Structures are given as C-alpha cells and as structure tokens.
Amino acid sequence: MKKLLIALLSISAIGVAIAQTEVEGVSHQSHEIDDGMLEQTDLEKAENAGVAQAEQYNPGGIGGVHSLRGVSELEATRAADDFKKYPREQALSSDYVYQPPLIPHNIRGYEVSLNANKCLACHSWKNAKEMGATKVSVTHYVSREDAVLADVSPRRYFCLQCHVPQANAKPLVENEFKRVDSLQ
Template identity: 50%
Template sequence: MKKQTRKLAMTLVVALSLGSFGNMAAFGQGVQSLRGAGIVGNDPAPASFRVAPDGPPIPRDYVQQPPLIPHKIEGYEVTKNFNKCMDCHSWSRYQEFKATKVSLTHFKDRDGGELSNISPRRYFCMQCHIPQTDAKPLIDNTFRRAEGLR
C-alpha cells in the first residue's frame, strides 16, 4: 500500500507541475514593461530607452556603485575566451586609450587573495557595469545621492 500511495503522490505532483508550466507560458505572453513595451525575446528597446552618446561618465550615486559605461558597447564580445573591454581598460593599455583602468578589486579572489589576472567573478563586465542612458525614471521617487558623494 505504501508503494501505491507514493505512486499516486508522484503522479499528482507531475500532473500539477505540467499544468502550471502550461499556464505560465500563456501568462508570459501578456507581460508588459513599466515603459509600456511588450517583453518578448529580443525586442528592440523602446524609444524611451536609448544609450546616451559617448561622453564623460555620469557621477556615481552611492558608495561601491559600479561606474556606468560612458560609451556604446553594441557588438562588444565578452565570452569566456575573450573580453573586448580589456582592449582599452587593461592595466597595460588604459593610458594609450585614455580609459579608466580596471579596479584592483577585480584582481582578488573571494577570500581577498591577490590574483595576477582578473577574477572570474569579475570577468563579465556587463553583469555590473551598464551603459549610460537618457531614460526617464519609471516612477517618481525620493532617492538622494549618498551624502559622502556630494
């Protein structure tokens, strides 16, 4: 009898999960972003979200905020074998391109040990650094820059 109860429970779990995934697919088709555009695959960004022209960096708003990218990065390759960002931002080439060099924090492992190359945790730049945009705030807010950064 124990085997029958177990089989019945497993069948019920499978049936419920299949039903849930079917509903999720239908639900996902009607998702809208707060900027009004539908969210489907790789739709182009709406007109309200465009990368700002190349220019000086926007000041940071809080301590430890990753700097925004002050230039276009369309077509930049960042894979496990190649990182286009390092063409200009590496310690050996940043002066040549008048670029910001990669921070020392990117050369530490999770235990704080020094590495001779960029930490794998920091290698994929666009996980933290994003291009500057001229996007308007989605909603009104009362955010204020960190006191020490004014």
C-alpha cells in the same frame, strides 16, 4: 479590484458550463446544420461568452495587467524603442559609496564571454593609458581567497554583472532615490 472580481466570475462561469456539459453528456464537437455552417455546442458558447466578457472588462490585457511596454498586449511583440544617446567623453558621478562605475558609452556588439572580454581591450592595466580609458580597479585582481593575481579574477571577469551602460533617458517608473549625503 472590481475588474479582477468580474474576470474571476467569468472564469467560474466557464468552469460551471464545462461541468454541466460533461454531466449532461453534451458532445464537445460542433454539429453540422443544413446550410453547411457549424453550430456551436453549449461548451463553446460558454467559452466564447467568457472570453468576450473578459476582453470587455479588461481592455488593458489579460487580467487587466498593464505593462511598461505600453498598451500592447502582453503576448504581442512590438517594435523596440529607439536606442538612447550615451554621454560621450563624460564620467558619470556615483550615487552611493562603492557603486560600480557606470559605462558612459554604447557597448552594443561587445563580446564578454568565457572566450573574450572586449572591455579589457581598453580598460586593462596594459591598454588603459594608450586607449585613454579608466583602468580596471585593483580589486578586480584579487581572488576570493585574497590572493593577488596577475590577471583579472574570474569572479570579476564578467563586467556586466556590476557595470551597466547609463544613458540620459526618461525613467520608466517614478524614482525618488536620493544620492548619499557625502556624495552630494
């Protein structure tokens, strides 16, 4: 809270300096002095002082905001984390009733678009047995009007709306979620 208050005061000081320079008619451009160097105007000095003070009191980033990405500045790009290992040939248990099954394999490069659905190459009723994959649920063949369809319903076509890959990775934030008693 203290850091936030200091940052707000710094911003206020910059605003006051801007207002004073405009009232006094101070030029916003730097003035050239004898040795070829540029002299800062009062406005530029106030802006630089405010930025320096904000950086001093908020080392974690702009406004003291911290990110799950670590200590990198929020605007900066950092290297992506390594890919997590996916459990192979292992069904992942559910934590609550009607939970969409988790995907126990990597899906990098899978196209799921208006034109193609790579998931259905293995999980469709036609291919599941041959591929050794779990069949798409019968609920995916029912329209919103409860009509049974010959193919996957458009509202269930984009698998990644509900199904997500699950890796054994360290949680980014603490999680105290408890699975439903009936599933323990």
